[in-house]
Amino acid sequence: MKRIGLFIVNLLLITHTLQAQHPISGIIQEAETGLPIGNVQITSPGSAIGTTSNTDGSFLLTTDKNNIHLTFHHLSYKTLSRYIVLHSQEMDLGIIQLEKLPVNLDEINITGGMVTESNSPITISTLTGKEIQTQLGDQPLPLLMNSIPGIYSTRTGGGSGDAELSIRGFNQQNIGILLNGIPIGSVENGLVYWNNWLGLSHAIAEIQVQKGPGVSNAAINSVGGSLNIVTSNPKETPDYSLSYRVTSFGNQEISFSANSGIMENGWNVAFYGSYLHGDGYIDATNVSAWSYFLTLNKQLNAKNKLTITLLGTPEIHGQR
Structure with missing residues (x-):
């Protein structure tokens, strides 16, 4: 009887842990053209949470927090920061648009x-x-x-x-x-x-x-x-x-x-x-x-x- 009680307690703890993980998903696109952007780094400052967008712009990460600060970074685009409050178990951020970042290169003199x-x-x-x-x-x-x-x-x-x-x-x-x-x-x-x-x-x-x-x-x-x-x-x-x-x-x-x-x-x-x-x-x-x-x-x-x-x-x- 004691073993059955311990098994039920462990099962409840596992269930609670699984329920505490909140999946966050979305699709990252270019603001001007609407084309998907791959290799965008999605991170949460001050934590180990992070992922990278796929070639179709989609991404998925999980967190055990009810609110989170996400940063979207790519070398060719302006960095975007968003503060997200989770109102449900899962959250789809929909389409996230990044603006292109102009890169100025120095001139090359060929003599x-x-x-x-x-x-x-x-x-x-x-x-x-x-x-x-x-x-x-x-x-x-x-x-x-x-x-x-x-x-x-x-x-x-x-x-x-x-x-x-x-x-x-x-x-x-x-x-x-x-x-x-x-x-x-x-x-x-x-x-x-x-x-x-x-x-x-x-x-x-x-x-x-x-x-x-x-x-x-x-x-x-x-x-x-x-x-x-x-x-x-x-x-x-x-x-x-x-x-x-x-x-x-x-x-x-x-x-x-x-x-x-x-x-x-x-x-x-x-x-x-x-x-x-x-x-x-x-x-x-x-x-x-x-x-x-x-x-x-x-x-x-x-x-x-x-x-x-x-x-x-x-x-x-x-x-x-």
Whole structure:
């Protein structure tokens, strides 16, 4: 008889405990569109009560209190707080609407198109302006890249500046070639006529070669790889130079460069010009080529910068 009495008392206690749990449910939606919001954190400050809304916006939590303070939090929406008084065993809060929270992001200034080799999963090789000046000589620009594994270049037509480039067996039609991030290949077939860029080597700050399929905002076919040529920026201090070069087969080049530094009006101007002429290293490879490179730069304010670049190479050359 005593055991039966204890069993009844325990049963009453369990029943009372179960009855003290109050389920609270509802559906969370976006205020503007009415779309359900998932992953909303529903918590009660100062207690361990909490849950997360499902993908359809629904949620369910239980409490043993007759009134409760709930907070609805999501990273993209304004936090909502509600004080709830439970008038029944179960309570459906219905639709709860959250307002979108505007997220202001800082501006990103892109001043170059080079990739950091240590942080890139792709194979990258970089040639500096100093390496180009000391090693190029009278060669077409692509021939300098023969020192990079996986790259092959050769003269085509035999004239000054005529060359062809391939990366891992892919010819120029399957290589993205860019100047300061802008494609310079033919819109018809993607080819680059390197003789049109005679004298450009003196204005180059870096050349970066990426092997394998590349990603670019421009519409280029970079299945074999990408080659990005970055020109020099104006210097902060004035600088002037005059140089003369002559090859063993008679080609001569005279060049002049000037840099104004930052002037009182805030502008910075850099100019490079050259003239190349000669009979060439073999019959019918004569050349007469001018080249110019002009860049103007001004920092308008803390957020805006203006850069104007003008370059060209009017030339006449022979081919064998």
